[in-house]
Amino acid sequence: MAAPRRGRPAKLSLETIVEAALPRDPDQVTMQAVATELGVAPSALYRWVRDREHLLDLVSAELARRITTPxxxxxxxxxxxxxxxxxxxxxxxxxxxxxxxxxxxxxxxxxxxxxxxxxxxxxxxxxxxxxxxxxxxxxxxxxxxxxxxxxxxxxxxxxxxxxxxxxxxxxxxxxxxxxxxx
Incomplete structure (x- = not known):
C-alpha cells in the first residue's frame, strides 16, 4: 500500500486541466483520466469545468488559439x-x-x-x-x-x-x- 502524500495538494487551474487533456484523443478525454494525470480526485476538476463536454470545448478553444496566426x-x-x-x-x-x-x-x-x-x-x-x-x-x-x-x-x-x-x-x-x- 502506498504511503499517503504529504504536503499541499496539487494546485489546479483551468490551464493545467486543459494542458492535461490537450494531447489526448477526444475519445480518451475523461474526467477520470485527466484527474489521474494531475494526481487529483475527479471531483476536484468539477470546481473548474462543468462536465466532459465543457472540457472538450475548452480544449477545442485552446487548440484554435494555438493555431491562430499572429x-x-x-x-x-x-x-x-x-x-x-x-x-x-x-x-x-x-x-x-x-x-x-x-x-x-x-x-x-x-x-x-x-x-x-x-x-x-x-x-x-x-x-x-x-x-x-x-x-x-x-x-x-x-x-x-x-x-x-x-x-x-x-x-x-x-x-x-x-x-x-x-x-x-x-x-x-x-x-x-x-x-x-x-
Missing part, C-alpha cells in the same frame, strides 16, 4: 495568408489527433464567430467576396481542411492515389478567382 490578412496578402493559415491549421490539427473529427462533428457551445473565422472571412472579403459569400467560403475552407486532416488520421482510409494537400488548397482558392469582380 498577423491578419490584408488586401495585398489575402491569398498567401489563406494558404499559410491552411498549412498551419493542418499542422496544428495533426498535433492533437482526433480533434479534426471532433471539430467537424462534435457538439459545440460557441456563441458566435471566433477570431479565426473573422480573419478568414476578412481574407475572402479582400479577395472580392461579399459578406455572405465570404462566410460560405469560410465554411467550405475550414470544413475541407478539417475533413482532409480527419481522413489523413484515419488509419483505415487508404486512397488509391496519394493525396496532395496543396491540391486541396488550390481547389479551394481557385473558386474565389471565378467570383472576383474584374
Amino acid at each position: 498577423d491578419l490578412p490584408t488586401a495585398q496578402n489575402w491569398r498567401q495568408w489563406l494558404l499559410g493559415y491552411a498549412r498551419d491549421l493542418r499542422e496544428g490539427l495533426h498535433e492533437v489527433p482526433g480533434f479534426a473529427v471532433r471539430l467537424l462533428t462534435g457538439p459545440h457551445r460557441h456563441t458566435g464567430p471566433t477570431a479565426v473565422e473573422e480573419a478568414v472571412v476578412a481574407a475572402f472579403r479582400f479577395g472580392g467576396a461579399d459578406e455572405a459569400l465570404a462566410r460560405q467560403y469560410w465554411y467550405a475552407y475550414s470544413t475541407a481542411i478539417m475533413g482532409w486532416v480527419a481522413a489523413e488520421q484515419n488509419r483505415h482510409h487508404q486512397p488509391a492515389v496519394t493525396p496532395d494537400f496543396e491540391v486541396l488548397i488550390d481547389v479551394l482558392l481557385r473558386g474565389t478567382d471565378q467570383r472576383r469582380p474584374d
